[in-house]
Amino acid sequence: MAGSNFIDYVKIHCTSGKGGQGSMHLLRTRGNAKGGPDGGDGGRGGHVIVRGNSNMWTLLHLKYHKHIRAEHGFAGSRMDRHGANGEDKYIEVPLGTIAKDPETGETLFEITEHGQEVVLMKGGRGGMGNTHFKSSTNQTPRYAQPGEEGEEGWRILELKVLADVGLVGFPNAGKSTLLSAVSAAKPEIADYPFTTLVPNLGMVAYRDYQSFAIADIPGIIEGASEGKGLGHRFLRHIERNALLLFMIPADAEDHAKSYEILLEELRKYNPELLDKSRVLAVSKADLLDEELEEEIQKELPSDIPVIFISSVTGKNIQSLKDLLWQKLNESPE
Structure with a gap:
């Protein structure tokens, strides 16, 4: 599974x-002793607010910070001056994070967009000053409302991984063809680069009625980590996968170099991606005989x-x- 820095479940208070x-104030001035x-x-009172952040991919930052408190509101004062609102407390989370009630298991909301904000715990309303209670029969009310209590409780934040396995490779590496072969997904397939422009997700039926999700990530180009092509858009989806399946076509000019370029693009974009488990598949192997397979095998890394x-x-x-099933079910190191 992914390294220990990949945390997809936290319970916070x-x-x-x-x-x-x-x-509760009555106006008193030199000229008006009974105002x-x-x-x-x-x-x-301050809210506790969950905010989506597309630059994050783990809930690790909340693993050791499980108590979140917002600021209390400030009291009102004379001359109809309202007290300041308490400062809101923001919890930054990766896209795909859902909030749940731990007692009922109910899903409260899901964060799907960068900058999206949802109130997780609502701050208490401020109490009304005595100005509001003046009437024809009570010209000088000597009472005011206390502020409402805030909310308190446990909440679960859970990151919904896009897929268990993400396919990583250059355009035309055969990723979409593999997805269609192992699942019921029907991605667009053609003999030209960038057929896939958005991730395609498929469920792979495995032995004993088990299954796992696999995602066809759009092809990476060299320089994707610097934003070339649609690099950032593509690479962001890889952050949601537990296992990365690298695919290099048998007719590639240099198989080892292709693999290193892919690794380097991931490292430049987010070095933590290299902590994930990896498998390398040489696709289009029907073009090879046993001798060519052995030669290619010698070029590729042994780790x-x-x-x-x-x-x-x-x-x-x-x-x-x-x-893939074996790697997905390995215990974290």
């Missing part, structure tokens, strides 16, 4: 701010599982499923 006390009420309202596959003939497709 949140407390929003209490509303400020309304002011009317002029107490201002208390300020609202990563390598398998030769053909989505057209079905060569080693079941063996690939077995390998």
Whole structure:
């Protein structure tokens, strides 16, 4: 599975701010010793707000910061001055994060866009000052409202991974063809680069009625980490996967160099991506004989599982499923 820095589940305790006390004040000046009420309202207590951040991919920052408190509202004062609102507390989370009630299991909301904000715990309302209670029968009310209490409780934040396995490779590496061969997904397939412009997701049926999700990530180009092409848009989706399946076509000019370029683009974009488990598949292996496979195998690094596959003939497709399932269910180191 992904390295220990990939945290997709946290339980946090949140407390929003209490509303400020309304002011009970009567106007007293040199020329007016018996003025009317002029107490201002208390300020609202601070909210606890969840905010989407597309630059984040883990909930690790909340693993050791489980108690979140917003500021209390400030009391009102004389001359109808309202107290300041308590400062809101923001919790930054990656896209795809859902909030749940731990007691009921109910999903409260999901963060899907950068900058999206949803109130997780609402701050208490500020109390009204005595100005509001003046009437024809009570010209000098000597009371004001206290502020409302804030909300408090446990909440679960859970990151919904886009897929268990993400396919990583250059355009035309055969990723979409593999996805269509191992799942019911029907991505667009053609013999030209950049057929895939958005991730395609498929469920792979495995032995004993088990399954896992696999995503066809749009092809990476050299320089994607600097934003060339649609690099950032493509690479962001890889952050949601637990296992990366690198794909290099058998007819590539230099297989080892292709793999290193892909690794380098991931490292430049986010070095933590290299902590994920990896498998390397040489696609279009129906073009190779045993001798060529052995030569290519010698070029490739020995620290990563390598398998030769053909989505057209079905060569080693079941063996690939077995390998992916094994890697997905390995205990974290």
